[in-house]
Amino acid sequence: MKKLFMRADFIVILTVIILSILLFIPNLFNNSTLTAQIYVDGEVVEEINLQEVEKSYTLTPKNGTKITVEKGKICFSDAHCKDELCIKSGWLSKKGQTAACLPERVVVSIKGTDKTDMMTY
Template sequence: MQLKPRAGDYVIIAAIIITAVLMAFLFLENDSIEKVAVITHNNTVLDTVRLDRVNDRYTLNYQGEYPGTIEAENGRIRFSHAECPDQVCVRTGWISRPGQIAVCLPAGIIVKIEGNVTDEDIDIIVR
């Protein structure tokens, strides 16, 4: 028995690549000045952080079965510490572009960056 690819194999490979590329474009968002990181746990929003407005440093400690810490600084955010077994969330590192996510699957925490927010925080714009 040899590993002789058949015509259908190439169809499968092409289908997977095309699906992946199309999906990647679907999730691609334009970079924007306004950036909000939305931190959710099982679809309840724990906190939202205006990344472009973090002056000093922002930290959020979350509890649960696998507790951890999320930190943000000037335009970027990451899981800085987590007690989950796989540590994928910490190794994801800093994320800074709209559309990017960092996830801790065991803890059920998702950090997603959203751009171009219509923001109620802005009281007045002076031109």
């Protein structure tokens, strides 16, 4: 019968602990991917990693509709629609948040979900 504990066992424990630390490292970087998607007429025309944005800038995915992008957030800044609900939605900065300019058929949404699979409103 084998012994309860041998020198090699230390190596096993050490290896597992090191492996566990290695798997943990990506977690420190992971939270910094916030991907925003811009849809025009139902198709994705632009994907932006909001955390990698250094300087704020503006996009015009469709004539008359302006979208402003800053580090960690995105919003509608101008639209030709009458109600301007898209602009009133304000800044989107969390996963799953969406704003839409219905008359222009432009949708901005941040990929992924925090704790919810779908929102009811």
